[in-house]
Amino acid sequence: MLNAITDRHLRWGFPKCFNRIKKLGYQWNHKRVYRVYCELKLNLRVKRKKRIPPRCPEKSLVPNKQGECWSMDFMSDSSRNQRTFNVIDDFNCEALGIDIAVSLPAERITRYLDKLAEYHGYPLKIRVDNGSEFTGKTFINWAKSHDIAIDY
Template sequence: MVKKVLRPSDKKVRATYLIKEYSIPIVRACHIVDLSRSMWYYQSKRDDSEVIDKLTELAEAYPTRGFDEYHLKMRREGLIWNRKRVLRVYRDMNLKLRRKHKKRLIKRVKQPLETPSGLNECWSMDFMSDVLTDGRKVRVFNVIDDCNREAVVIDAGLSYPARAVVETLENLKEEIGTPKYVRCDNGPEFTSKAFMNWCTKNHIEIKYTQPGKPMQNGYIERFNRFFREDILDAYYFNDIYQLQKLSDNWREDYNFNHPHKSLGNKSPKEFLPRFDEEFKFFIKSGLNNNYLSNFKVS
């Protein structure tokens, strides 16, 4: 059996434990762990913070590399640190244990949430989820125009892959055109090649929010809250067609009648209509919620 030889630093840790847990004198604790008292009182003046920071940076950038690659990169950068010192810090940080490699998101830059000056300048988009009465999950794809907060589309489906997102946006392109840029989160539908290639083809810039920062897309988040309170949390749905019908009616009522404080208490269509004929929005101001009565939760 191989006897493990403890380093002075390890012995000091054990002596500290004995003193704290059993309230014995320092002399007795040092004698038990075979540590000289001079070593107990010794305070290291060594500062490895720069080495630790550099190794951490390299480990994050190259998680599958080893010590030799890290040390050579340091040398190429002009950091002439002793190899044994760097190796000691490398082992203390447990970097010799190979990290599991996984795909990482590109670091997102914080994008300011600004109000566009015109229509089709910026669209915000997001997904919502709910469950039908038979337990099937549904997804709702919401798109709004940040300029007048108009609900451009509310589309529901049992599944909503990137291909369906592109089809919806292609239909919107034929109806009202395309925006200069879109704001969305880092969901798989929005980071897929299909979606990114479609945006590149149509000269649309994608502004991703930072992970864990939903309020960087605040306009669509507020819209989602209204939609969930008025529709998803208020009704049961037997199938996707009921959900889509209610969503279409709610979207029309929202665009023509919902007052926004940030728009001077005007509705999206009242604040800035998309077409000239929509100046007659007041014709539809008599919309009510009678169409919801058949599906109201008792």
């Protein structure tokens, strides 16, 4: 019975299999079903979340001139279901730009940064957090192509 259920539903774990057996009218308790489940080697491997390697925090230095270092981050407005992408120059705390959209993937961010660089020039360093938009290949390759250091 257990083999038939797991053959049909490959990704089901023990609780779903046990509930299906109970619905089919079998009166086996969970300990017996779990013992058989383990003997048949049906345990599913638990996939763990990928961990970002730890970075040693350093005291952030104040840049010496304008356009040397930019800081970027996201904010969200839950009432309007929108996200904002903010870019700030660290030298004088000037907001260089704010992009507003429902979805802000890395491709859109790099296009927006290219638009900002047309007016302000490319920075030497960018300060960001560990968000998925900033740790992905698209953003990292964009930064490498423009010789920009990323400070996490």
